[in-house]
Amino acid sequence: MKYMGHKGRIVPAITKQVERMAGDAHALCDAFCGSGVVAWNLAEQFEIPVLAGDLQSFAAARAAAVVTRSAPLNDLAFVERWISRAAALALEIEQDLRIPPAPGLEMRYKFIAPRKAVNRTRTYAARTLAKLLTRNGHRWPITLAYAGYYYSLEQALTLDSLRATLPRNRAERTVAISALIGAASRCSASPGHTAQPFGIGKKSLPHLVEAWNRSVPEYVREEVRAIAPRHARVEGEIMVGSWERLIDCLSPGDVVFCDPPYSDVQYSRFYHVLETLTRSEVISVSGSGRNPPFEQRPESDFSRKSKSMEELEKLLREAADRGLKLVITFPVSQQSNGLSAHMFASRAKRYFTNVDNDEVRSTFSSLGGNGSNGQRPAREETVEHIICCY
Numbered sequence: 001m002k003y004m005g006h007k008g009r010i011v012p013a014i015t016k017q018v019e020r021m022a023g024d025a026h027a028l029c030d031a032f033c034g035s036g037v038v039a040w041n042l043a044e045q046f047e048i049p050v051l052a053g054d055l056q057s058f059a060a061a062r063a064a065a066v067v068t069r070s071a072p073l074n075d076l077a078f079v080e081r082w083i084s085r086a087a088a089l090a091l092e093i094e095q096d097l098r099i100p101p102a103p104g105l106e107m108r109y110k111f112i113a114p115r116k117a118v119n120r121t122r123t124y125a126a127r128t129l130a131k132l133l134t135r136n137g138h139r140w141p142i143t144l145a146y147a148g149y150y151y152s153l154e155q156a157l158t159l160d161s162l163r164a165t166l167p168r169n170r171a172e173r174t175v176a177i178s179a180l181i182g183a184a185s186r187c188s189a190s191p192g193h194t195a196q197p198f199g200i201g202k203k204s205l206p207h208l209v210e211a212w213n214r215s216v217p218e219y220v221r222e223e224v225r226a227i228a229p230r231h232a233r234v235e236g237e238i239m240v241g242s243w244e245r246l247i248d249c250l251s252p253g254d255v256v257f258c259d260p261p262y263s264d265v266q267y268s269r270f271y272h273v274l275e276t277l278t279r280s281e282v283i284s285v286s287g288s289g290r291n292p293p294f295e296q297r298p299e300s301d302f303s304r305k306s307k308s309m310e311e312l313e314k315l316l317r318e319a320a321d322r323g324l325k326l327v328i329t330f331p332v333s334q335q336s337n338g339l340s341a342h343m344f345a346s347r348a349k350r351y352f353t354n355v356d357n358d359e360v361r362s363t364f365s366s367l368g369g370n371g372s373n374g375q376r377p378a379r380e381e382t383v384e385h386i387i388c389c390y
């Protein structure tokens with residue numbers, strides 16, 4: 001899954017440091033698990049339970065798919081039954097309606113017709129469909145908030161009906177919701193994250209049309225096939241909440257991987273679509289990003305420049321007080337939340353006897369930049385430190 005600051009490319013370097021420190025650990029923890037890529041790998045590599053958590057519930061749900069299962073899921077027959085249940089539910093809504101179709105791929109390089117089709121979709125979703133869905137007895141949060149923007153009407157109805165008809169079996173359900181989150185992320189008509197949908201100007205309309213033509217069930221199948229064989233060596237747990245709650249569950253000698261935010265913009269601004277899908281609660285939206293109200297968005301002091309230093313200090317102090325070991329990743333250069341790897345390392349020396357640094361370089365997608373008109377380039381190189389505190 002595309003995720004801002006995800007550590008997919010440096011997982012081997014992180015694993016090496018965790019291995020070095022995990023001698024007397026009863027548990028490993030990924031306290032800022034995001035896409036879940038590190039938590040999945042730790043659970044697969046170590047004979048030690050992993051506790052993964054994040055402020056955002058979709059991130060914890062994504063991590064759960066591997067962290068909480070200690071055997072592969074071989075029988076995937078549940079997937080077609082699930083997709084059929086969802087299709088039947090969507091059909092209940094669609095059958096008496098004349099839902100405007102998404103502009104087809106053949107319209108991608110035209111302008112007037114697809115733009116008209118998108119506007120028709122938006123009007124239909126807001127006027128006709130919204131009334132019907134609020135009276136229907138199921139929850140349709142994705143359709144009500146995002147149809148006509150991040151998704152076509154058909155995609156939005158499919159996402160909501162898949163969310164409403166998840167399998168009941170525990171292992172199947174965790175794989176299914178994780179696959180659904182992955183599919184929603186990959187089908188979204190937006191540049192990598194969901195801060196703002198593609199517009200309907202000449203440049204962005206072809207991207208919107210292309211995204212609206214992605215088949216949600218196909219992406220769900222692909223995600224399930226990728227996730228189902230993966231599993232933890234020992235069953236772990238997940239938690240939605242701040243890092244303080246996670247480290248409260250640990251004991252001395254346990255190793256905590258920390259990859260806190262770098263930005264002074266809250267992650268919840270970029271990932272509210274996935275959060276709405278996971279929580280499955282109807283939201284009111286505002287602004288061009290169709291964001292939920294502030295009070296419903298998880299907020300982190302790491303993403304407040306005025307508080308990030310205090311939060312860094314608190315993390316180090318509380319981990320040291322509990323006798324925990326930390327593996328922290330952070331960019332070397334100062335980030336927009338005011339923090340840098342050097343600040344972590346120098347503060348950590350106040351609380352831990354040993355603090356060492358490993359430098360890793362990686363290129364990553366800037367999720368939306370293309371290098372033109374002063375934008376960030378599409379790919380940027382970052383130098384990060386892996387800081388071990390013990």
Ligand SMILES: C[S@@+](CC[C@H](N)C(=O)[O-])C[C@H]1O[C@@H](n2cnc3c(N)ncnc32)[C@H](O)[C@@H]1O
Pocket residue numbers: 003004005006007008031032033034035036037038053054055056059241242243244259260261262267299300301302
């Ligand atoms: C840099 S990302 C982590 C990326 C992750 N390591 C990966 O590879 O995908 C930072 C994450 O920290 C989460 N977060 C922010 N503040 C938090 C807090 N106080 N407690 C737990 N998670 C937090 C954000 O929601 C975000 O998912």
